[in-house]
Amino acid sequence: MIILPIKVDNMHIQRVKSKQGKKTYEQILLRESYREPGAKRSAVKKRTLLNLTKYPPQIVQAFELALKHRGDLSVLTSMEDIALEQGPSVGAVFALLGVARQLGIEKVLGTHQNGKMALWQVIGRVHSQGLRLSSVRLAKNTAAADIVGFKKGFCEDNLYENLAWLAENQERIEKKLFASRRGQKKPELFLYDVTSSYLEGDQNALANWGYNRDKKRGKKQIVIGLLCDEHGEPVSVEVFTGNTPDPQTFGAQVQKVAERFGCQTVTFVGDRGMIKSAQVKDLAKSGFHYITAITKPQIRSLIKKGVFQLELFDEQLCEIQDNGVRYVLRRNPVRAKEMAASRASKLAALQTLAAEQNRYLAEHPRADEYKAWKKVSDKDTKLRLSSIVTVTASDRHINVDVDTEYMAYLAELDGCYVIKSDLPDEAADKELIHDRYKDLAMVETAFRTCKTTHLEVRPVFVRTEANTRGHVLVVMLAYLIVRALKRAWKDFDLTIEEGLKELDKICAMNLSVKGGEACLRIPEPSPTARELLNALDVKLPQFLPKSKAKVDTKKKLPSRRKT
Numbered sequence: 001m002i003i004l005p006i007k008v009d010n011m012h013i014q015r016v017k018s019k020q021g022k023k024t025y026e027q028i029l030l031r032e033s034y035r036e037p038g039a040k041r042s043a044v045k046k047r048t049l050l051n052l053t054k055y056p057p058q059i060v061q062a063f064e065l066a067l068k069h070r071g072d073l074s075v076l077t078s079m080e081d082i083a084l085e086q087g088p089s090v091g092a093v094f095a096l097l098g099v100a101r102q103l104g105i106e107k108v109l110g111t112h113q114n115g116k117m118a119l120w121q122v123i124g125r126v127h128s129q130g131l132r133l134s135s136v137r138l139a140k141n142t143a144a145a146d147i148v149g150f151k152k153g154f155c156e157d158n159l160y161e162n163l164a165w166l167a168e169n170q171e172r173i174e175k176k177l178f179a180s181r182r183g184q185k186k187p188e189l190f191l192y193d194v195t196s197s198y199l200e201g202d203q204n205a206l207a208n209w210g211y212n213r214d215k216k217r218g219k220k221q222i223v224i225g226l227l228c229d230e231h232g233e234p235v236s237v238e239v240f241t242g243n244t245p246d247p248q249t250f251g252a253q254v255q256k257v258a259e260r261f262g263c264q265t266v267t268f269v270g271d272r273g274m275i276k277s278a279q280v281k282d283l284a285k286s287g288f289h290y291i292t293a294i295t296k297p298q299i300r301s302l303i304k305k306g307v308f309q310l311e312l313f314d315e316q317l318c319e320i321q322d323n324g325v326r327y328v329l330r331r332n333p334v335r336a337k338e339m340a341a342s343r344a345s346k347l348a349a350l351q352t353l354a355a356e357q358n359r360y361l362a363e364h365p366r367a368d369e370y371k372a373w374k375k376v377s378d379k380d381t382k383l384r385l386s387s388i389v390t391v392t393a394s395d396r397h398i399n400v401d402v403d404t405e406y407m408a409y410l411a412e413l414d415g416c417y418v419i420k421s422d423l424p425d426e427a428a429d430k431e432l433i434h435d436r437y438k439d440l441a442m443v444e445t446a447f448r449t450c451k452t453t454h455l456e457v458r459p460v461f462v463r464t465e466a467n468t469r470g471h472v473l474v475v476m477l478a479y480l481i482v483r484a485l486k487r488a489w490k491d492f493d494l495t496i497e498e499g500l501k502e503l504d505k506i507c508a509m510n511l512s513v514k515g516g517e518a519c520l521r522i523p524e525p526s527p528t529a530r531e532l533l534n535a536l537d538v539k540l541p542q543f544l545p546k547s548k549a550k551v552d553t554k555k556k557l558p559s560r561r562k563t
Contacts, residue, residue, distance in 0.1 A: 010032070010033035010044075011030070011031070011032045011033075011049070011067060011070075011542070012030075012031060012032075012033075012067060013028065013029070013030060013031075013052070013060065013063060013064050013067065014028075014029050014031050014046075015027070015028055015029075016029060026053070027051065027053050028051075028052040028053050028055075028060055029048050029050070029051055029052065029053075030048070030049045030050040030051075030052055030063060030543070031046050031047065031048050031049065032046065032047055032049055033045070033046050034046075034047065049541065049542075050541070050543070055545065059518075059519055059545065062511050062512070062518070062519055063519070063543060066511055066521055066543070084509055084510070084511055084521075085509065085510045086507060086509060086510070087143065087507060087508035087509050087510040087520055087521075088141060088142050088143040088507065088508060089141070089142045089143065089504045089505075089506065089507050089508075090142065090143045090146075090147060090506055090507065090508045090520070090522055090540070090544070091502075091503035091504055091505065091506030091507075091525065091529060091533075091540070092127060092142075092500045092501075092503040092504045092506075093123060093127070093142050093143065093144055093147050093148075094143075094147050094538065094540055095500075095503050095532070095533060095536055095538050096123045096126055096127060096481060096500075097119075097123060097147055097148060098536060098537075098538035099481050099484050099485065099536055099538070100119060100122065100123065100481060102484070102537070103181075103480055103481065103484060104177060104180040104181065105119065105122065105177065105477055105480065105481070106119055107180070108173055108176045108177045108180065109173065111149075113150075113151065113152055113154075114162055114165045116148050116149065116150055117154055117158060117159060117162040118162055118165070118166050118474070119148060120135065120139060120144060120148055120150075121135055121159060121162065121163075121166075121474045122474055122477045122478050122481065123144075123148075123478075123481075124138050124139070125474055125475060125478040126478045126481050126482060126485075126500075127500060131156075131461055132156040132159040132160055132163075133156045133553055133555060135156075135159055136154070136155055136156050136159065136551060136552070136553045137553060139154075139551045140551045140552060140553070143508055143520060143544065144551065145547040145549040145551055146520055146544045146545065146546060146547045147544065149547070150547055150549035150551070151547075151549060152549055153549040153550035153551050153552070154549075154551060155551075155552060155553055155554050156553055156554060156555070157554060160462070160467060162470070163462065163466065163467040163469075163470030163471055163474070164464070164466040164467060164470060165470070166469075166470035166473050166474065167465075167466040167467070167468075167469035167470040167473065168466065170469060170470075170473050171260060173473070174235065174236045174260070175260055175261070177235075178235050178236075178260075178261055181233070182229075186261070186262065186263045186264070187229040187230050187263065187266075188230070188263075188265050188266060188267060189229070189230040189266070189267045189268075189269065189436060190227055190228065190229060190230075190235075190253070190257060190263075190266060190267075190268055190269070191227075191228040191229070191230070191232065191269045191439055191440055191442060191443050192225065192226070192227050192228070192250070192253050192268060192269070192270050192274070192443070193225075193226060193270065193271055193274070193440060193443040193444065193447070194223055194224065194225045194226070194240075194246050194249055194274070195213055195223075195224050195226075195447045195451065196210060196211065196212060196213045196214065196221045196222065196223050196224070196242065197214065197221060197222055197224060197451060197457055197458040197460060198212065198214045198216040198219035198220070198221050198458055198460075199219060199220050199221060199222065199242075199460050200219075200460065200461055201461075201463075202220050203463050204220070204222065204460065204462070204463050204468060205463065205464055205465040205468065206222045206239060206240070206241050206242065206465055206468055207220035207221070207222065207241075207242055208220055208221070208222075208241045208242035208243040209221075209242060209243060210223065210242040210243040210244070214451075214458065220242055221242040222239055222240070222241070222242050222460065222468060223239070223240040223241065223242055223244045223249065224237065224238070224239055224240075224447075224457070224472060225237070225238045225239075225240065225249045225252075225253065226443055226446060226447065226476070227253050227256065227257075228442065228443050228446065230439070231442075232439065232442025232443065232445070232446065233480070233483065234446060234476050234479060234480065235261070236253075236256055236260075237472055237473060237475075237476040238252060238253075239468055239469050239472050246271075246273055246274050247273070247274060247275070247276050247278065247279055250268075250270065250274060250275065250279045250282070251279070251282055253268070254268070254279075254282050254283060254286055254288065257288075258286050258288075264287070265287075266286075266288045266289070267288065267289040267290065267291060267423060267436070268283060268288060268289070268290050268291070269290075269291045269292070269436055269437055269439060269440055270290065270291075270292050270440075271292065271293065271440055272292060272293040272294060272295050273295065274292060275290050275292040280422070289421065289422050289423045289427075290420075290421060290422060291419065291420075291421040291423065291433055291436050291437050292419070292420050292421070292437070293417055293418060293419050293420065293437060294327075294418050294420050296413055298418075299413060299416065299418050300413075302327070302418075307320060307322045307327070308320045308327060308329060310412060312329050313329050313330065313331040313413075313416045314329075314330070314331055315330070315331060315332070315333055316330075317329070317330050317430050317431060317434055318330070318430075319430040324422065325420060325421075325422060326420070326421050326422070326423065326425075326430070326433065327418050327419070327420055328418065328419040328420075328421070328430045328433050328434050329416075329417075329418050330416070330417060330419075330434070331415045331416045332415040332416075332417070333415060334415070335414070335415040336414040336415030336416075337415075338415075339411075339414040339415060340411065340414055343407070343411075346383040346384075346385055347385065347389070347402065349379070349383065350376065350379055350380055350383060350385060350389065350391075350400055351400050353375065353376055353379050354376045354391070354398045354399075354400045357372040357373075357375060357376055357398050358372075358397055358398055360372065361396045361397070361398075362396070369393055369396050370393070372393070372398055373391065373392075373393035373398055376391050376398050376400070377391045380400075387406065387410070388402060388403050388406055388407045388410065389401065389402055389403070390403070419433055419434055419437045421433050446479055449479060449482060450475050450476070450479055457471070457472060457475040482496060484536075485499070485536070488535040488536045488537075489532065489535055489536075491535075492531075492532070492535070499532050502526075502528055502529055502532060503525075503529055503532060503533070505526070505529065506522070506523070506525050506526075506529055506540070507523075508520035508521060508522050508523075508544065509521045509522075509523065510546075511543075518546045519543050519544065519545055519546050520543065520544040520545075520546060521542065521543055522540050522541060522542055522543065522544065525540065
């Protein structure tokens, strides 16, 4: 249980003088008084919230005035030398920055201009997605420059250049982030899977034709490999050309784990078709193990060879060992029913269409028999029933012939799967091997979040290889923040987007002294926003220094261009 100190409403400016030799130094500190629970009333402690020593005198004066009249800030508006007006949104951006700090992302990227721009790209990706232009507009409409602490302004061109910087430093960033999170405790299991993302246009340096998981016709693609630890937390991402087969991406991950992350005892978990004989040899050379699954044709082949029998597939796990390889067998009854129902539904839909076309041909003697057959045949192809169905036409009648014997043969393996591993018996039992393979679902969740539901890695609008790699790295870092938000807000009845919109309602007030500098005064958040911030362990400051950095886009609206 965490015991929080009891606040005493005594925030104040304190000037602390110290003498070193003949010189006297003065520090100007924004301090707050508090008392520990159970302590005596006289046992009041103080803590420093902000060092104002280097701030201009006008800023310090503004702080003093604001604190003096904090009970009624409207008094300040009646003073000729003080201006108080509505400022930009601060809540969501400050919360996301706080999470990035907790995860170590800000420290790894660095405090220089490139590091801060990279950090802003990550925060902007979580906040509202979009292109680099959207990130600039978001920074312009929020207090991004003041919160992140930009010394210089930027535009969308700077952010594109920053993508190249990210790609150049990706290995260092991933290595430092991995070390900050894991320390000396190296993971012994890694989850790896690949996906593809389609491209707008065909000028991307990594673009190529390949197996398109997005089902986007006429679009070239890139292939993305994501390496996660045993908890599904991404540790590295890599981009390959669009025609790269899944197994060819695997070797780089083995080398990365051994050399970049310094892991020695590792088990790789990969989907079926990922870890084949060549990949098994690579793993054996590094002293690593694997957990994967085999395809339906491979299951048929092993049954034919007598390695295991069809009768062994059951809801309960069954293990067979052959030549040093462990096979874990199972039949999922729920999945078996789903597959049977899906097959029956598809057949019914095809037969219904054939009956409709037959009625049409009978009622319209001049109707084209070939076109009717083509509609049913195309439906057959779309439903992927060609292996068990033959569509023919004769005497103006469409026939749908079902090979029931072969359909029964296919149905034998409905819901059946086999997990394959070379882990020794003492390292893991069959239940652990099964559960570790099922953990690949966490990587699939990451892909789904990154591609479609929140972070929008696709479609990709950049062209160069470096910008593409930088863009994908930004999405991976943003996904780390999304995971943290999901964990913190799991008990709230809202989505991440709704939570960020609630925090966006927290707007600062511009507090300026006539003829001097300005600062941002942050009001007390609403009860809902306060709960969201507390769940993230993020506390908003009462004041923020006003940044002089100018953020603006080069792309203007038509009306502004004419002006």
